[in-house]
Amino acid sequence: MNTTETTDPRTRVVQTADELFYARGVSTVTMDQLRDASGVSLKRLYSMFPSKEDVxxxxxxxxxxxxxxxxxxxxxxxxxxxxxxxxxxxxxxxxxxxxxxxxxxxxxxxxxxxxxxxxxxxxxxxxxxxxxxxxxxxxxxxxxxxxxxxxxxxxxxxxxxxxxxxxxxxxxxxxxxxxxxxxxxxx
CATH class of the missing domain: 1.10.357.10 (Tetracycline Repressor, domain 2)
Structure with a gap:
């Protein structure tokens, strides 16, 4: 699934994180990379998920x-x-x-x-x-x-x-x- 097509930002972030974490491992993916890949601003990302652990x-x-x-x-x-x-x-x-x-x-x-x-x-x-x-x-x-x-x-x-x-x-x-x-x- 192309996560950029998902309109709900929370769903898009979780789907994108899932793809990135599964492919690369959790520790190697930064919040900046998640922001870039999901198309959700860092401010919005942290408002939905206060920590990487929440993601x-x-x-x-x-x-x-x-x-x-x-x-x-x-x-x-x-x-x-x-x-x-x-x-x-x-x-x-x-x-x-x-x-x-x-x-x-x-x-x-x-x-x-x-x-x-x-x-x-x-x-x-x-x-x-x-x-x-x-x-x-x-x-x-x-x-x-x-x-x-x-x-x-x-x-x-x-x-x-x-x-x-x-x-x-x-x-x-x-x-x-x-x-x-x-x-x-x-x-």
Whole structure:
């Protein structure tokens, strides 16, 4: 999406920051660069986001929505409980094929700022906990245990990191196959 076409300045700033942070990392992007890329004056930028940390939180909230909408659309379309669990890995498989895929924005941001920004760390932890809870709900509907849910969540998280580092999108298929094995073994 071309962020300069977005009319709402706040949305434009968050979308632009998301693109810049994801491509370059949070620490390397300055507020001046964000101003230039978003077309929002520095004064307006700081009136909406008093600190860079506020921008980062806005980006993480945006990514939470994107993740949730994407995963839930595939879960909703799945015909049965087992397919709903495996839909998570299907979402990952499509995402890993994106030309600009650089891994999980939450993990990347936590790696950069988690030690110095308790607020950012909290947002990342909330997202990861929400994912684990959602996986637990899906596994419960399948008739599986809490342990299985935790194992499947770790597989998904590990696939994201592996795909980002290796540049190989097949990590989702490998994780999906492992998930199928774990599900079959338990049920």
């Amino acid at each position: 980062v939180v806005g980006v993480l909230e945006r990514r939470r929505s994107i993740w949730t909408e994407g995963v839930e659309s595939l879960i909703d379309a799945a015909p049965d409980a087992r397919s709903k669990v495996l839909a998570v890995y299907d979402f990952l498989a499509a995402w890993f094929c994106d030309a600009d895929f650089r891994g999980c924005v939450f993990v990347n941001t936590f790696a950069e700022l988690g030690a110095t920004s308790p607020r950012v760390a909290a947002v990342v932890r909330e997202q990861k906990a929400a994912f684990q809870q959602r996986m637990a709900q899906l596994v419960t509907q399948l008739g599986g245990s809490e342990l299985l849910a935790a194992q499947l969540a770790i597989l998904a998280e590990g696939a994201q990191t592996t795909a980002a580092i290796s540049g190989a999108p097949d990590a989702a298929a490998v994780a999906r196959a492992a998930a199928e094995t774990l599900i079959s073994a338990e049920l």
